[in-house]
Amino acid sequence: MIVSIFNDVIGPVMRGPSSSHCAAALRIGRLARDLMDGQLADLLVEFDRNGSLPTTHESHGSDMGLFGGLMGWDAADERLPRSPQALREAGVQIRIETVDAADEHPNTYRLTLRNGSEQHSLIARMLEIVRILRRSSQQGIAGTQYEDRILGHQCGKFDDLMRRGRLLNGGALNRIVLYVTALMEVKSSMGVIVAAPTAGACTALGGLSVTKTSLAIQDRLAAKRAAACGASSCGCAR
Secondary structure: OOOOHHHHOOOOOOOOOOHHHHHHHHHHHHHHHHHOOOOOOEEEEEEEOOOOOOOOOOOOOHHHHHHHHHHOOOOOOOOHHHHHHHHHHOOOEEEEEEEOOOOOOOOOOEEEEEOOOOEEEHHHHHHHHHHHHHHHHHHHHHOOOOOOOOOOOOHHHHHHHHHOOOOOOOOHHHHHHHHHHHHHHHHHOOOOOOOOOOOOOOHHHHHHHHHHHHOOOOHHHHHHHHHHHHHHHOOOOO
16 A cells, blocks of 8 residues: 555545544555455454444444455545445455454454465464564664674663663663664664564664563553554554
């Protein structure tokens, strides 16, 4: 999907009645379609029983947005209101279930997507990304080297000072600074990072996500929060 100032800054372009239920759902559907390379045979949608979607996903346009996104349609596409029917006519088997998931955010979409050769879960994919971020941050703190780099290893010194209580007590902010710096050093040494959405901006969301896992937040919960942050930054209204 092409990011545009007119759809991702002044916008997004959407259909009513709800930004969190329609615009967000369409963007999630487009992301899921991209994940499956446009090939989809079976779709399972799960909503938390105590969330906002079990009783409103049809009437507030969530189905319209989600299924339209899975069809690859834009918000201004006149076909969008009939996207649930169109997706079924395209041969996709759709199941919508209400589950006891205890999701933190009331507008959480749990999607499981299958085609003839692969199966993906969006939360599982984000969990993998969170674990990559954690490994990369640990690598950065341990120390990286690259000949064509102006500054040497910095975050390890910061970590040592923080552990010895030699820094001002910034609470979680100190950890965020540590992990942001660690990821930047990994990037500058040609290490593995997660662009968000570019290499230059890789550390803001990444550093925050790693900070959450370091503060005893479970990887799966951190993955959900990172997914919500990522979707919001793409124009998904919460």
